[in-house]
Amino acid sequence: MSRQRIIAFLTALAVAVGLAVLVPLASTASAADCAAAWSSSSVYTGGQTASYNAHNWSAKWWTQGETPGAADVWADQGACGSSSGGTGGTTGGSGSCSYPAWVAGQNYVTGAIVQYSNGSDYIATHDNPGYDPTISTWYWSPYSCTGGGGTTPPSGSGFVVSEAQFDQMFPNRNSFYTYSGLTAALSAYPGFATTGSATVQKQEAAAFLANVSHETGGLVYVTEIDKSGNYCASEPYGCPAGTYSYYGRGPIQLSWNFNYKAAGDALGVDLLDNPSLVETDAAISWKTGLWYWDTQTGPGTMTPHNAMVNGAGFGETIRSINGSIECNGGNPAEVQDRVNAYENFTSILGVPAGSNLSC
Structure with a gap:
């Protein structure tokens, strides 16, 4: 007797004697539907879900701009399919756009479009061997799929420090250091003060x-007071502007x-x-100040930008800027002056100063 006939016979017999029939069901297991795609600009509170990299994620508490899988605030709810809901993809925050995630060390040609970990899209403006899209506008520029290239600097209202707060921080500043000059400069390093939670x-802005x-x-000072120093090191390109022309200038006092x-x-x-x-x-x-902040480690082991967005603390930014002179007991008064300013500015912005303030 065939298997099908045996099953039919046993089923009929069970019905005849009043037994419950347990019929094996066809397998219907499948990946859960994806929630709406995660967006770096959206605010999520505890229990809310979003999809990213083909997984659903549940927020443990309030979060904004913290990438699922890279931040402890998100709990992995498992793989999700694409039958409904969000794409669960790698382009959170890009709406209908779908660009591959940026990969460090991968060669990119001019015109290539990627999505960075902050949820923003960038287009390669020059060929490069996988440089970080937030490092320089020479190699990458912000990109908007709905309006083409998006290289317009953020407006003042787009910066986490308002003009009124800036004025409060620097009541006696030199008129050269304009707020509009600062906000215009932000386009060069779009990862500055836009990475991580609010x-x-x-x-980072306060630091x-x-x-x-x-x-x-x-x-107050645009240039260093003593301009007689020789900041002309023996480099192949020399000092075409003159031996004593590379004294400290600008907000970070760029020298050499x-x-x-x-x-x-x-x-x-x-x-x-x-x-x-x-x-x-301006x-x-x-x-130039943002260039040093985002790209240079100085005497430290990390850039000041990385120190703040990766939780190393304000003290590590001091080490990267002047740690060889001030840190490890070199000049505690100078270190404390920086810490005092940082605590004042975080207070103005309404956020805690965090830990590891000194070096």
Whole structure:
């Protein structure tokens, strides 16, 4: 007797004697539907779900801008399908756009479009071997799929520090250091004060401005007082603007010919031949400060940007800027001055200062 007939016979017999029939069901297991795609600009509270990288994620508590899988705030709810709901994809925050995630070390040609971990899209403006899209506008520019290339600098209202708060932080600043100059400079390093949660973004802005305040006496000095120092190191490109032309300028007091060369190359401006631009163009001046903050480790082990967004604390930003002189007991009074400014600025922005404040 065939298997099908045996099953039919046993079923009929069970019905005849009043037994419950347990019929094996066809397998219907499948991946859960994906929730709406995660967006870096959206706020999620505890229990809310979003999809990212073909998984559903549940927020444990309030979060904004913290990538599922990379932040402890998200709990993995398992793989999800694409039959309904969000795409669960790698393009959270891009609406109908779908671009591959940026991969460090992967070669990109001009015109390639990727999505960075902050949820924003970037287009390669020059061929590069996988440079970080938030490092320089020479290699990458912000991109909007709905309106083409998006290279317009953020407006003042888009910065986590308002103009009124900026004025409160620097009541006696030199008129050269304009708020509009700062906000215009933000386009060069779009990852600055936009990475991580809203609290982390404000902490990074406060940390940058606190160090800037210390370097410039509260944004009073555009150039260093003593300009007689020789900051012309023996480099292949020399010092075309003159031996004594590379003294400290701008919010981070950019010094030495090799720093002017490197900053200029990153920003697409010839600062080696025209170092005076750092003291005459407010946007370029602010950009040199952001260049150091986002790309240079100095005497430290990480960039100040990475120190703030990865939880190393304000003390590590001091180490990266002047740690060889001030940290490890070198000049505790100078360190404390920076810490005092940082605590003041985080208070103005309404966020905690966090831990690891000193170096």
